[in-house]
Amino acid sequence: MQQMQQMMKQVxxxxxxxxxxxxxxxxxxxxGSAGGGAITVxxxxxxxxxxxxxxxEVVDPEDVEMLQDLVLTAVNDALRKADEMVGKEMGKFxxxxxIPGLF
Numbered sequence: 001m002q003q004m005q006q007m008m009k010q011v012x013x014x015x016x017x018x019x020x021x022x023x024x025x026x027x028x029x030x031x032g033s034a035g036g037g038a039i040t041v042x043x044x045x046x047x048x049x050x051x052x053x054x055x056x057e058v059v060d061p062e063d064v065e066m067l068q069d070l071v072l073t074a075v076n077d078a079l080r081k082a083d084e085m086v087g088k089e090m091g092k093f094x095x096x097x098x099i100p101g102l103f
Contacts, residue, residue, distance in 0.1 A: 038054070038057070
């Protein structure tokens, strides 16, 4: 019985620590870029875009498709980096296992 109570305390502590870590991810920002830094995108650990910067020299009204491609590339780069950051942070609790739906 004592062991069960101890285990429940450990589970509760782990849940609290995970919750704090997930909340802290809101404050952590990663940056993705494309076109050699012509476009940068900042995104938080909850995958909310916080900033997009487009250098004026990239804006060409005659080639809007290139601009669109660069924005997509920068956003996807930032999302990939955010996933890596979240996986690394939450992996501390899961021992590196990818548990679907956990984060």
